[in-house]
Amino acid sequence: MDRQPRQEQPLLTETRESALWGYEEIFDAFPLQPQPQQTEAWNDTDGAVFGSHITNYDASPPAPAVSESKRGSVPALLWDVLKWWQIEIFACLASVAAIVAQAVVMLRFNGRPQESWPSTTLTLNGLIAILATLCRGSLMVPVASVLAQSKWTRFDSRSRRAHKLAEWELLDEASRGSLGSLQVLWKFKGVLHVSCIGAVITIASLALSTFSQQVVSLQSILVPATDGDTLNKTASVPWTDSPNVRVWSAGEFGSMSTVVKLAIIEGIMAPDVASLPLSCPTGNCTWPDFTTVGACGRCVNITEDVRFTQSTLSETYTLPNGLWVGRNPVATTAANETLGFSANITQTTRLFDPVRSPNPKYERALALAEFAMLGFENLRWQGGPPVAFECGIWLCLQARRVSVTAGQQTDKVIESWTKVDVRIGTPFIDMPSPPFVGHEDMYFWATREPSVSLESFIQPMLNGNITLSGTPPSPVFSSDYIQALSANLGDPSQWIGRLAESTTNGLRQMGPYKNTTLAYDGEAHVVQVIVVARWHWLAYPAVLVLLTVIYLVFEITRTTTSNTRPWKADPLVPLYAYLDLDRNVLSAARDGLNKPSGLSAELGDLAVRLDVGYDHGVRFSGRIAVDGEVAQGRS
Numbered sequence: 074m075d076r077q078p079r080q081e082q083p084l085l086t087e088t089r090e091s092a093l094w095g096y097e098e099i100f101d102a103f104p105l106q107p108q109p110q111q112t113e114a115w116n117d118t119d120g121a122v123f124g125s126h127i128t129n130y131d132a133s134p135p136a137p138a139v140s141e142s143k144r145g146s147v148p149a150l151l152w153d154v155l156k157w158w159q160i161e162i163f164a165c166l167a168s169v170a171a172i173v174a175q176a177v178v179m180l181r182f183n184g185r186p187q188e189s190w191p192s193t194t195l196t197l198n199g200l201i202a203i204l205a206t207l208c209r210g211s212l213m214v215p216v217a218s219v220l221a222q223s224k225w226t227r228f229d230s231r232s233r234r235a236h237k238l239a240e241w242e243l244l245d246e247a248s249r250g251s252l253g254s255l256q257v258l259w260k261f262k263g264v265l266h267v268s269c270i271g272a273v274i275t276i277a278s279l280a281l282s283t284f285s286q287q288v289v290s291l292q293s294i295l296v297p298a299t300d301g302d303t304l305n306k307t308a309s310v311p312w313t314d315s316p317n318v319r320v321w322s323a324g325e326f327g328s329m330s331t332v333v334k335l336a337i338i339e340g341i342m343a344p345d346v347a348s349l350p351l352s353c354p355t356g357n358c359t360w361p362d363f364t365t366v367g368a369c370g371r372c373v374n375i376t377e378d379v380r381f382t383q384s385t386l387s388e389t390y391t392l393p394n395g396l397w398v399g400r401n402p403v404a405t406t407a408a409n410e411t412l413g414f415s416a417n418i419t420q421t422t423r424l425f426d427p428v429r430s431p432n433p434k435y436e437r438a439l440a441l442a443e444f445a446m447l448g449f450e451n452l453r454w455q456g457g458p459p460v461a462f463e464c465g466i467w468l469c470l471q472a473r474r475v476s477v478t479a480g481q482q483t484d485k486v487i488e489s490w491t492k493v494d495v496r497i498g499t500p501f502i503d504m505p506s507p508p509f510v511g512h513e514d515m516y517f518w519a520t521r522e523p524s525v526s527l528e529s530f531i532q533p534m535l536n537g538n539i540t541l542s543g544t545p546p547s548p549v550f551s552s553d554y555i556q557a558l559s560a561n562l563g564d565p566s567q568w569i570g571r572l573a574e575s576t577t578n579g580l581r582q583m584g585p586y587k588n589t590t591l592a593y594d595g596e597a598h599v600v601q602v603i604v605v606a607r608w609h610w611l612a613y614p615a616v617l618v619l620l621t622v623i624y625l626v627f628e629i630t631r632t633t634t635s636n637t638r639p640w641k642a643d644p645l646v647p648l649y650a651y652l653d654l655d656r657n658v659l660s661a662a663r664d665g666l667n668k669p670s671g672l673s674a675e676l677g678d679l680a681v682r683l684d685v686g687y688d689h690g691v692r693f694s695g696r697i698a699v700d701g702e703v704a705q706g707r708s
Contacts, residue, residue, distance in 0.1 A: 157639040157669050158629055164214035165625055168618050171208035172611070175201060179288055179606035187291060187602040197604065198289050205285030208614055209278050212621055216278075218641045219628040220248035220257075220271040225637040226628070227268075244268060251276050267631075270624050277617055287610040295357050295478075295598035311349055311581040313366050329526055336579025337531055340572035342557045348484040349578045353477040353597060360595030362474050362487065364509045366501075366517055367577030368441065369469040369489050370569040372462045379447070379461050390459050396447050398459055439467040439491060439519055441576070442531040448539065450563045460562065464569050466531065466576065467491070468519040470501045472508035475595075493519055527576075639669075 155162065178200060182189065190197050224244035243260055246253030247268065254272035261269050340346060351358070375392070382389045389399035443465045450460060470490040476483050487508050494502050501517045537551030539559055550556040561568035632639050 154629055154633065158218075158625075161215035161218045161625055164211045165618075165622055167211035168208045168621065171204045171211065172615055172618050175204045175208075175285065175288065175614075176611060178204075179604075179608075179611075182604045183606040185604055187604060190604075198286065201285055201289055202282065205282045205614065208285070208618065209281045212278055212281070212618060213275065215625045216271050216274050216621055217248045218639075219624055220244060220254075220268060220275075221641040222628055222632060222639055223247075223268045223271070225640055226631055226635050247272055247275070251279060267624075267627065270620065274617060274621055274624065281614050281617060284610050284613040288607055290605040290607050291602050292605045293600050293602050295359075296601045298355055298597040298599050311584065313581050313583055329530055330579075330583060332582050333527070333576070333579035334530065336575045336582075337527075337534075337572070340575030341534060341554050343571065343575070346571045346575045346578070348482055349581055351475060351477060351482055351484070353482075353595075355597045355599050356477060356480040357598040357600060358477040358595050359598060360475050362472055362508050362510060364470060364472055364504075364517065365577075365581055366519060367469060367471040367486075367489075367580055368466055368573045369471075369491070370464065370466040370573035372464040372565045372569045375445070375461045375463050376458070379459060381458070390447065392445060392447055392461055394445060396445050396461075398447050398449070439469065439493065439524060441466045441468065441524065441527045442535055444532070444535045446558060446562065446565065448559065448562050462565050464565060466569065466573055468524060468527075470504060470509065470517050470519075471577065472510075479600075 178197070182197065187197075221244070224241050227244065228241065240260070243253070243256055247257040248271075254275040257266075257268055257272040258276075378393055380391050380393075382391065387399050389397055391397040443463075445461065445463045447461045448459055471486050472488045472490075474483075474485055474487050488505075490501060490504050490509060492501065492503050494500055501519065504517075534552070534554040535558070537555035539551070539555060540549045541547065542549065548559070550559070558565070558568070629639075
């Protein structure tokens with residue numbers, strides 16, 4: 074069958090005096106609803122008056138379709154809304170789904186180890202970033218459409234107000250990005266305008282990805298090791314329930330263990346005492362508070378009890394217990410000064426006096442050493458009066474707290490106890506629990522025999538003196554232990570603390586008397602990185618999404634009740650007014666104004682060109698496409 078030759082159909086009106094819309098021919102072909110004549114002036118927002126508008130017809134898009142939709146049922150109205158706004162509604166739902174997905178992912182992995190994340194390609198942060206990007210991309214679809222639609226509803230003829238065309242351009246630019254949104258906020262500053270909501274959302278959405286990234290946080294915590302019971306049991310700490318037979322060497326009764334001896338000597342001589350090494354294979358271990366027998370010590374300043382006497386041949390400072398320090402003031406060749414350290418103290422001294430002393434009380438059966446010291450700081454007589462202290466060290470029950478964190482060991486006494494029953498072998502009694510803990514068959518003792526042995530070893534080391542003689546005077550120490558004491562004469566509290574701690578270390582290394590377990594078992598821990606959800610950072614994108622939903626619903630409602638359609642950013646709608654076309658084509662195009670993308674369907678195949686002339690200004694003209702081929706435009 075032969076095809077008919079293609080007929081070119083003219084699109085341009087041959088005789089048209091109008092340089093713009095050519096309403097006269099259009100109105101002849103498409104009669105509109107008659108409108109009453111209006112003679113009143115229209116005012117814009119700034120108060121400028123436009124010329125009187127006098128016409129018998131309204132050149133706005135055809136109103137019958139609006140009236141039909143309004144007269145229809147609610148389902149029909151909803152269907153009409155869905156047809157126009159389906160992309161925006163689906164995009165809004167996608168942004169909500171992205172926020173919900175972020176919350177579900179964080180809820181699923183919150184508090185779980187980082188290794189529980191199943192993917193080795195995509196990280197948790199990567200997934201959150203993808204969801205945040207999807208959220209923002211979906212969010213901007215309805216916001217941009219609503220901003221674009223704002224220019225139509227603002228210039229709606231039903232408002233009976235005119236606005237400057239600059240506002241049309243401003244709202245159109247706002248739908249394209251943040252710069253236009255900033256211009257809208259500046260234009261409507263101080264004015265409550267609905268377009269400002271869209272502008273705020275557009276600008277605020279720039280920070281949405283940043284806030285979403287802050288939702289995920291990683292935190293290092295310690296968790297029990299899971300490599301088996303053997304590993305956990307190796308986390309142990311030494312303790313003892315009694316300084317009893319274990320204090321003695323296996324070879325000979327009455328001979329103290331060298332472990333305890335070395336511990337006491339270290340406490341007297343060393344400038345620092347290290348904590349007892351703990352077994353912790355992972356470098357992070359914890360133990361419950363445990364109880365052990367140890368040593369406690371304290372020094373009390375008794376300088377106020379020093380008495381000074383002077384004669385022709387001597388100057389002497391004396392304590393009530395008889396300890397003294399003095400010199401010969403008339404010596405011409407050498408000074409002769411003596412500083413005393415003595416254990417020969419009486420039962421009425423300040424440290425152990427149950428009436429005068431504020432210190433913890435204990436039975437004298439627990440004492441390992443009680444002594445006084447009297448002398449001058451820096452071993453200089455001319456430095457002022459001497460200082461005097463009473464010190465003691467005794468057996469006590471200790472509640473201790475130990476831990477190892479990142480290889481750093483902590484071992485401290487949280488409370489000590491000295492109450493014993495001397496009638497049945499000095500067991501510790503009436504300990505509060507907590508912090509003192511133990512098993513039902515566990516007893517803590519401080520028997521007299523090891524106490525006497527410890528006292529006989531410590532006491533002689535703390536008895537002696539220092540003599541200053543010669544010119545210039547130089548000190549002569551009666552023993553190395555006295556030399557160590559003299560270095561701490563100014564404040565012996567730290568020194569007595571080191572001696573007590575070191576003695577405790579020696580006793581703990583001997584192990585328990587009745588139990589075979591030489592160490593108090595603890596629990597080894599390993600460092601584990603877990604996922605922590607910081608929910609407050611998710612509030613920002615959630616608020617933006619909620620605000621967008623409200624903004625979209627508001628604009629849908631406003632457009633439905635206006636005399637416009639949801640043309641949004643359709644570029645063919647404003648071009649429609651400038652198309653110099655045949656009236657039949659305009660008839661079909663006019664019907665397309667009432668359908669989503671209707672103008673694109675009716676005019677999309679037109680080939681047009683932009684004509685610029687002094688007689689008709691700027692306009693598009695062209696010819697219809699026939700059989701898929703575009704006819705030549707008119708020159």
